[in-house]
Amino acid sequence: MAERRLAHILHGDIPTLFEAPLTEGGSSDVTLLGVPYEGILVGDRHTLYPPGSRPPESFYARFGADEAPDAIRRASVIYSLEHEGGIAAELDFTCLSDNLQIVDAGNHTLDSAQAVARQTGQAGGVTVALGGDHLVPLPLIRGLQQGQPRRLGLVVFDSHLDLHPSPPQWAGSQWRTLIDEGHIRPVDISIIGPRGVRQSPHEIEYARQNGVRVMTLREADERGIPSVCKELGDRLKEVEAVYISLDIDVVDPSFCPAQKYPDAAGLTPREILTIMRKAVSEVPIAGFDLCCFSPRYDEGQRGALLAARFALEAVYACQHRS
Numbered sequence: 585m586a587e588r589r590l591a592h593i594l595h596g597d598i599p600t601l602f603e604a605p606l607t608e609g610g611s612s613d614v615t616l617l618g619v620p621y622e623g624i625l626v627g628d629r630h631t632l633y634p635p636g637s638r639p640p641e642s643f644y645a646r647f648g649a650d651e652a653p654d655a656i657r658r659a660s661v662i663y664s665l666e667h668e669g670g671i672a673a674e675l676d677f678t679c680l681s682d683n684l685q686i687v688d689a690g691n692h693t694l695d696s697a698q699a700v701a702r703q704t705g706q707a708g709g710v711t712v713a714l715g716g717d718h719l720v721p722l723p724l725i726r727g728l729q730q731g732q733p734r735r736l737g738l739v740v741f742d743s744h745l746d747l748h749p750s751p752p753q754w755a756g757s758q759w760r761t762l763i764d765e766g767h768i769r770p771v772d773i774s775i776i777g778p779r780g781v782r783q784s785p786h787e788i789e790y791a792r793q794n795g796v797r798v799m800t801l802r803e804a805d806e807r808g809i810p811s812v813c814k815e816l817g818d819r820l821k822e823v824e825a826v827y828i829s830l831d832i833d834v835v836d837p838s839f840c841p842a843q844k845y846p847d848a849a850g851l852t853p854r855e856i857l858t859i860m861r862k863a864v865s866e867v868p869i870a871g872f873d874l875c876c877f878s879p880r881y882d883e884g885q886r887g888a889l890l891a892a893r894f895a896l897e898a899v900y901a902c903q904h905r906s
């Protein structure tokens with residue numbers, strides 16, 4: 585049987601995301617990009633390894649998020665826009681390509697990702713980014729806010745708070761850095777899904793004192809998804825646009841084993857999609873990122889497929905803007 589011919593190639597045998605046309609810079613609608621950046625690695629409670637490290641692999645300290653964008657792109661051909669332009673069943677069979685200019689701007693460093701986000705923001709577009717570790721939203725939100733300053737609501741799906749005060753360029757402190765730089769207000773942040781014991785007292789203290797809304801998975805379970813959506817919708821009435829950041833470790837690892845910091849019994853993909861849909865039905869989406877996916881721990885590409893599906897949902901969200 586003949587191999588499937590790729591419509592748009594990023595490099596080698598790697599297609600562009602959803603086989604969108606490859607371009608430089610940002611689109612006025614949807615700019616897809618990869619940020620294959622992995623920074624500081626947590627060796628154990630007392631050891632941080634600098635960016636670029638490859639410490640001995642262990643279950644506690646995994647790496648490989650810098651391999652994620654291309655692995656997700658490979659799986660994303662299932663959602664190829666070349667297939668009739670991308671007719672979305674979940675959007676009443678709307679053709680995505682008819683309504684949105686969707687481009688893949690390729691892979692970027694933190695600095696060039698910030699430039700792409702700035703350009704996209706200036707053009708009034710949305711960035712949909714594949715990390716990388718969870719530092720990736722830092723340059724993206726900076727860039728978007730430079731291009732189009734707005735009061736931004738931040739909806740984070742994560743098992744962790746990432747509210748450490750330091751070091752500032754770390755995937756455990758990115759929200760504090762963005763707050764300190766004035767890009768986002770603590771009261772406009774909602775963190776959905778924390779669970780497990782990789783938490784720190786000073787992060788919880790900071791959240792409580794500054795009005796960051798932390799909804800643990802237990803609270804979400806007890807209240808139910810409709811109640812979670814209701815509260816989120818009310819909170820987003822206060823902002824002009826929403827940025828969604830999805831740390832893949834919020835997902836139950838049975839759906840996606842390829843997580844840097846896995847933790848059992850997480851949210852289901854459809855619960856996340858339901859909450860995402862509610863968020864973007866309230867206010868326009870400004871940007872989306874998916875982080876901490878480590879394809880070397882994937883099984884049969886099911887994690888990569890799920891990651892691509894979440895990115896597709898972010899593209900769907902852009903339909904609400906037009």
Ligand SMILES: [Mn+2]
Pocket residue numbers: 742743744831833834845876
């Ligand atoms: Mn996390």
